[in-house]
Amino acid sequence: MNNQAIILTQFGGVDTIKASTTQFPEASPGLVVVRVRAAGINGLDWKIREGYLRDAMPTVFPTVLGLELAGEVHAVGPGSRFAVGDRVFGLAAPGNGAYAEYVAVPEMLLAPMPSKVSNQVAAALPVAGLTAWQMLHAAGAPKAGNTMLVHGAAGGVGTLLVQMAKQMDLNVIATASPSSRQHLLDLGVTTVIDRVTETFEDMVSGVDLVIDLVGADAPDRSWSVLREGGTMVSAARFDIAAPRTDGRHGIAFMMQPDGERLAAIVRAVADGQLNATIEETVPFAAIPAAIERNRTGHGPGKTVADFAL
Structure with missing residues (x-):
C-alpha cells in the first residue's frame, strides 16, 4: 500500500523537496500509526532542508519532513x-516526519485531541505550544508584574507565548513588523516596537526576561535592555549561553517533547483560554512552497497543511 509523503532528497533549496511515496508504517509496542489529517509548517523544515542542522540532526536521504501532526x-x-x-x-x-498520509509515532509524543478542537488547530500547537511554554519557564516561572521583551512575537510560537504571559500578569513588549502591530495589541501586548523603523534599545530598559525567536543581532542588542539578574532565552542563538560577568545570563533553548504539557495546552485551547493563530491553510501538494514562504517571511501565526484540501 502506497503512502503519499513529502520528502527531502538532499540539502538545498525548494527544488530538493518533492511529493513521493514511502513504505506504509507498522505499529509495534510503544509505536502507533496515525492517519494524518493536518500538519503544521515550521521554520525547522527549511533549516533542515538547507543543511543548517546537519551536525545536530544527522539526516539520511530521502527523509520525510514535518514536525507536528493531528489525525x-x-x-x-x-x-x-x-x-x-x-x-x-x-x-x-x-526520520518519520509528519508530511505523510500515515506516520508511525511513539506514543510518548502524542496526546488526545478534544472533540471541539479541529485537526487544523491541533496541528498548529505541538511545536509552538511546547516552545512557548518551555521558553517562558526556562529560567523558572516569571513573577506577576515582570516585564518581558519578545523578538518574533507575531509567529506561531510568539502568539501563544504572549497569551500565556498575559495570563501570568506579565508586562509584554514586542518587536514586530508594522503589519503585525494590531494583532499583537489585540493579544494583550503592552507596547509593539516597529522592528524596521524603531530601535528597541532606545525605548525600553530594565527588562526582566528577553525571549528571542529571531536570532541575528537581536540578542546582542538585547543585553543592554536586560536588568542585572535578568535572563535572555534564545531559540536561535546558542552562543548566548556563554558565561557573563555583568549579572545577566543567557539560556540556549531547545524544545523538549512533553505529552502531558501538550494535553494541558490543548485543553486550554478547547476551553477558550488560548487561541492558535492560523495565518494560512494549504493543501498537501503545496507544502514545499509553504516551507519556502516560512523562510522568506509570513504574517502572524502559523501555516497549516490540511490533507483534505
Whole structure:
C-alpha cells in the first residue's frame, strides 16, 4: 500500500523537496500509526532542508519532513494506551516526519485531541505550544508584574507565548513588523516596537526576561535592555549561553517533547483560554512552497497543511 509523503532528497533549496511515496508504517509496542489529517509548517523544515542542522540532526536521504501532526490512530501495538480511531495530535519522530498520509509515532509524543478542537488547530500547537511554554519557564516561572521583551512575537510560537504571559500578569513588549502591530495589541501586548523603523534599545530598559525567536543581532542588542539578574532565552542563538560577568545570563533553548504539557495546552485551547493563530491553510501538494514562504517571511501565526484540501 502506497503512502503519499513529502520528502527531502538532499540539502538545498525548494527544488530538493518533492511529493513521493514511502513504505506504509507498522505499529509495534510503544509505536502507533496515525492517519494524518493536518500538519503544521515550521521554520525547522527549511533549516533542515538547507543543511543548517546537519551536525545536530544527522539526516539520511530521502527523509520525510514535518514536525507536528493531528489525525486519528490507524493501528496500535500491544498494550497501547490508544485505540484505533482515537483523535490524537503531537510531534513526529525524527526520520518519520509528519508530511505523510500515515506516520508511525511513539506514543510518548502524542496526546488526545478534544472533540471541539479541529485537526487544523491541533496541528498548529505541538511545536509552538511546547516552545512557548518551555521558553517562558526556562529560567523558572516569571513573577506577576515582570516585564518581558519578545523578538518574533507575531509567529506561531510568539502568539501563544504572549497569551500565556498575559495570563501570568506579565508586562509584554514586542518587536514586530508594522503589519503585525494590531494583532499583537489585540493579544494583550503592552507596547509593539516597529522592528524596521524603531530601535528597541532606545525605548525600553530594565527588562526582566528577553525571549528571542529571531536570532541575528537581536540578542546582542538585547543585553543592554536586560536588568542585572535578568535572563535572555534564545531559540536561535546558542552562543548566548556563554558565561557573563555583568549579572545577566543567557539560556540556549531547545524544545523538549512533553505529552502531558501538550494535553494541558490543548485543553486550554478547547476551553477558550488560548487561541492558535492560523495565518494560512494549504493543501498537501503545496507544502514545499509553504516551507519556502516560512523562510522568506509570513504574517502572524502559523501555516497549516490540511490533507483534505
